[in-house]
């Protein structure tokens with residue numbers, strides 16, 4: 563059990579948001595925690611899922627979808643995750659910094675032959691999709707898939723899908739049409755609301771540095 567073992571516990575997703583997320587945190591931590599003599603723990607390809615030494619900063623390596631939960635329940639004090647995942651999770655966490663990396667969008671996508679009403683929609687984002695449809699007064703069956711969601715539109719499993727688009731290469735390659743952008747997503751730094759108060763000496767300066775870095779990115 564790790565409760566109370568570390569000065570600060572951070573939740574990081576493995577996969578495509580890891581590299582930029584780790585780099586942003588590492589740079590910010592270097593300045594923010596200089597006086598405390600703390601830094602981000604190094605981590606490589608080893609199989610351990612908790613990185614860091616007792617009394618110092620720890621990183622928990624999580625699947626993307628689990629990051630908001632770990633932060634909301636306070637197992638991690640803060641974390642890095644895509645806005646798309648946050649929207650799906652519905653978790654109430656403090657979201658102080660847009661890191662401006664990992665851009666993608668959640669879009670409604672259809673096969674060009676499908677022009678009628680949407681009766682069935684497939685997605686990896688069922689909560690988000692249900693919310694959007696409800697807000698618009700639309701009624702549709704929502705089917706949750708684990709991946710390769712475009713196949714549902716190609717095979718007729720569903721007459722629309724809600725999925726991530728980044729470059730648009732995948733939908734183009736499959737002859738699909740991005741009908742509407744429903745939400746934009748970038749990587750966010752999220753914080754447990756109680757930890758923000760209890761560990762403000764470490765979290766406030768970190769947030770401040772992350773904001774400065776993000777601003778610098780925005781200015782090009």
Ligand SMILES: Nc1ncnc2c1ncn2[C@@H]1O[C@H](COP(=O)(O)OP(=O)(O)OP(=O)(O)O)[C@@H](O)[C@H]1O
Pocket residue numbers: 575576577578579624625626627643644645646647664665666726727728729747748749
């Ligand atoms: N083109 C893209 N396709 C998928 N995700 C993208 C894309 N561009 C940015 N992202 C971001 O990366 C995240 C997905 O990362 P990744 O593909 O590593 O995880 P995953 O395989 O979906 O989930 P898990 O963590 O369970 O392995 C998304 O939640 C989103 O925030």
Ligand SMILES: O=P(O)(O)OC[C@H]1O[C@H](OP(=O)(O)OP(=O)(O)O)[C@H](O)[C@@H]1O
Pocket residue numbers: 708709710711712725726727728729730731732733
């Ligand atoms: O617009 P693009 O730049 O082509 O990116 C979008 C595609 O990338 C992601 O899939 P990924 O390869 O991560 O596989 P997944 O379906 O398992 O998430 C996403 O689900 C889209 O299929």
